[in-house]
Amino acid sequence: MIIAVDGPAASGKGTIARALAARYALPHLDTGLLYRAVGYNLLQTGGDPESEFSALRACDIAQIDFADPELKSEAVGSVASRISAYPAVRRALLERQQRFAAMPGGAVLDGRDIGTVIAPGAEVKLFVTAAPEVRARRRFEELGRLGLNVHYDDVLLDIRARDARDSERAAAPLRQAPDAHLLDTSALGIEEATARAVAIVEAARSGASA
Numbered sequence: 001m002i003i004a005v006d007g008p009a010a011s012g013k014g015t016i017a018r019a020l021a022a023r024y025a026l027p028h029l030d031t032g033l034l035y036r037a038v039g040y041n042l043l044q045t046g047g048d049p050e051s052e053f054s055a056l057r058a059c060d061i062a063q064i065d066f067a068d069p070e071l072k073s074e075a076v077g078s079v080a081s082r083i084s085a086y087p088a089v090r091r092a093l094l095e096r097q098q099r100f101a102a103m104p105g106g107a108v109l110d111g112r113d114i115g116t117v118i119a120p121g122a123e124v125k126l127f128v129t130a131a132p133e134v135r136a137r138r139r140f141e142e143l144g145r146l147g148l149n150v151h152y153d154d155v156l157l158d159i160r161a162r163d164a165r166d167s168e169r170a171a172a173p174l175r176q177a178p179d180a181h182l183l184d185t186s187a188l189g190i191e192e193a194t195a196r197a198v199a200i201v202e203a204a205r206s207g208a209s210a
Contacts, residue, residue, distance in 0.1 A: 001106040004114035007128035010135035017110035031111030039079035055083040085169035115177035125180035
């Protein structure tokens with residue numbers, strides 16, 4: 001079973017995806033972290049985020065520590081959002097994501113284009129969203145827990161800018177797949193949002209086995 005979880009930044013899709021992976025004993029891939037790794041690599045090597053060629057060279061992320069909290073920083077996130085618009089970068093990471101989705105037994109992937117590009121044939125698709133202000137507050141608190149010094153207003157501005165870039169880019173823009181289930185987490189806690197996601201998956205599985 002492949003479960004595709006898409007949505008904008010800080011919507012809760014990662015938390016939901018991890019919970020679903022644990023519940024159904026499936027491997028999980030946060031595809032956004034791949035782009036953050038490329039962005040981090042680009043910054044570390046002094047590359048130019050405005051150059052698609054430089055961004056493509058930074059796609060060699062074999063040495064990146066995915067547990068490094070710096071990958072979650074707003075600076076890296078902003079660069080990741082910018083370089084994710086480059087078709088060459090998306091092509092460079094496409095096969096890696098599709099290989100993961102094709103693992104025996106299935107997988108859970110979350111990102112911006114899982115249900116539309118990476119795994120359009122996924123058995124279950126969720127599109128997780130929330131109001132920009134809610135998402136900014138969540139990201140602000142997450143960064144605070146990581147010990148990163150940020151201001152809420154700056155995070156909100158970045159969230160809005162990222163939404164625009166993700167939705168308006170020509171290559172694999174952020175959009176809800178026609179057969180994806182919409183899950184708005186604006187007024188939901190983690191447990192309730194996860195419970196609703198599980199209910200969607202269970203309904204899809206029941207329909208498939210009927």
